[in-house]
Amino acid sequence: MKLRELALISSGINERRNPQGTIYYIGASDFVAPSLLNKLIKPSIMPSEKLEKHFLTKQDVIVLGKGHNGFVGHTIVDDSKPMVASSSFMVLRDFHVKVLPKYIAWYINLESTQQELRSYSRGTALPSINRTILGDLEIKIPPLKIQKQIIEIDELKKQESKLTTQLDQLKTIQLELLLKNKIKNYEQ
Known part of the structure; x- marks a missing residue:
């Protein structure tokens, strides 16, 4: 339509x-x-x-x-x-x-x-x-039931993307702290 x-x-x-x-x-x-x-x-x-x-x-x-x-x-x-x-x-x-x-x-x-x-x-x-x-x-x-399923799947995909981004940010912070600590130990 x-x-x-x-x-x-x-x-x-x-x-x-x-x-x-x-x-x-x-x-x-x-x-x-x-x-x-x-x-x-x-x-x-x-x-x-x-x-x-x-x-x-x-x-x-x-x-x-x-x-x-x-x-x-x-x-x-x-x-x-x-x-x-x-x-x-x-x-x-x-x-x-x-x-x-x-x-x-x-x-x-x-x-x-x-x-x-x-x-x-x-x-x-x-x-x-x-x-x-x-x-x-x-x-x-499609029928309403299928529309609801599509919306739910799409919401889960968005949630996954958000969590993946957050995980990537946390890994970056963790790596940065690890490397800074390594530099700090090297300077001593």
Whole structure:
């Protein structure tokens, strides 16, 4: 099915930042990993009635529409803070009952899907896609049980990658300490 048949697609908004703001304005650089917002971001736009309909809710998927690093999809997993997506993103919400938002984000983030989106992108200086291009994306929809399994496997793979990185960092520290100790012993 085409993505536009599976979810409502809207654009993020363009707002002026304000240090006294109380609303979080999510930009591309605010993610440290897919679906993982930087914990240090601060609210940066002022509240207004027009913003309320743009507040991100749990299970919304935001897709980066511009950039050289691909058109990454992020699932909103925490809506405890009032957040809106910047105009760099497209927002997917109101998903069809036979599809899980995290599955859609996973599917969008597949390298084969990213290649397809890049082939349809416009612009050479800054590749971009629009709602039409994203909406025309053909998504294969397995049964919900299979979607859940795919999401679980993907989460385990991400967890493994994180642990592997941490282990590598610890090994580097351990080696550094060992070698420094060897130098210290040599100097004596």
